[in-house]
Structures are given as structure tokens and as C-alpha cells.
Amino acid sequence: MLLTLPNLITLARLCAVPATIWLILQHRLDTAFLVFVGAGISDGIDGWLARVRNARSALGAILDPVADKALLVSVYVALAGIGVLPDWLAILVVFRDVVIVGGILVLWVLGQPPAIKPLLVSKLNTALQIGLAALALLLAGFRLAADGLLDLMICAVALSTLASGAAYVTAALRRPWSTPGAGS
Numbered sequence: 001m002l003l004t005l006p007n008l009i010t011l012a013r014l015c016a017v018p019a020t021i022w023l024i025l026q027h028r029l030d031t032a033f034l035v036f037v038g039a040g041i042s043d044g045i046d047g048w049l050a051r052v053r054n055a056r057s058a059l060g061a062i063l064d065p066v067a068d069k070a071l072l073v074s075v076y077v078a079l080a081g082i083g084v085l086p087d088w089l090a091i092l093v094v095f096r097d098v099v100i101v102g103g104i105l106v107l108w109v110l111g112q113p114p115a116i117k118p119l120l121v122s123k124l125n126t127a128l129q130i131g132l133a134a135l136a137l138l139l140a141g142f143r144l145a146a147d148g149l150l151d152l153m154i155c156a157v158a159l160s161t162l163a164s165g166a167a168y169v170t171a172a173l174r175r176p177w178s179t180p181g182a183g184s
Helices: 005-025 029-052 058-081 087-109 120-141 147-174
Strands: none
Touching: 005 029, 005 058, 029 058, 029 120, 058 087, 058 120, 087 147, 120 147
8 A cells, every 4th residue: 555644654755855945045034943843853753654554565665764865955956055054065965976876876787786874874864964953943943053063074074974975886896796698
């Protein structure tokens, strides 16, 4: 069944992406912060419901990370676009995801489908990216000051993004390769 409650919540989160970006571009960062936090809460709720109601699905397994990445990457690009976050950081965040997705596609084309499992450094990176996006929206949206904290988070996200990207590339290069059609 495709339209489970967790999948509907995930679809709603995906639909929140354009609204969040529009709010950021309209400099309504206070409301964008609230929508971003709501999206984060919905991510926890849909995962919990999927486990508790035994409503896990193949669609949900694909849609959930897509919704998360769409929101996070879009928020970084929009915040960089209006000068709240540095543009180089948004480029780094987007580039890491492009390298990972591109690498997965290349492996599939080469007949080497990867076993996709998040690395610990990647989970840390995602947590830091979410934290920085929320912090930037909170500070800018409600005109609060915590420049030292914001700068520290920017550095932490940059370092964890580089480490996570490097870890995925290293893991892909170290994996055993098989020749397509060998043994036939």
C-alpha cells in the first residue's frame, strides 16, 4: 500500500520545501524557522508511526530521505542566496550530495549496485547541518545574536561535510568490484 499515514506525512514534508524556500526568499525567516522545525518533527513522527504501525514501505524508504535532503539542501541554498549563510558552505553541502548520488548512479550503471547504509560520520554531518539551518533561521528570523555560535556551527558543518564526503568516496573505492557477467 503506497498511501500509508507515514508516507502521507512524508509527502506533506516534501510539499513544505517550496513553501519554506519562498518564506526564506521573502525574508520571513521567523515563519520559515517554524515550518522547518515542523518538518523536523514530522520526520520523527512518520518514522515512529512506520515502526509502531508496521507501516514501513519501499516508497517510504525512498521518499523519506528525498524529502529530508530536498528540504535541507534547498534551505542551505536559499539562506546562502540571501546572505544568512556563506555561499561556499551551500556549494560544499550541495556538492557532497551530488558526489554521493552521482557515485551511486555510476555504480548502478557499472552493474555494481551499492549497499546504501549511512555512515556514522554522515549521521553526525546531517545532525550538524540540521542544527545549523535551524540556528541560522532562528537567529536571523527573530533577530537574535549568537555570532560566535553561528561561526562555530559553520566550521563544524564544513568539516563534517568534507569528512562525510571523503568517507563515502573512500568506502566506494575500497569496496570489492565484480566483473559484470563473470561466472556465467
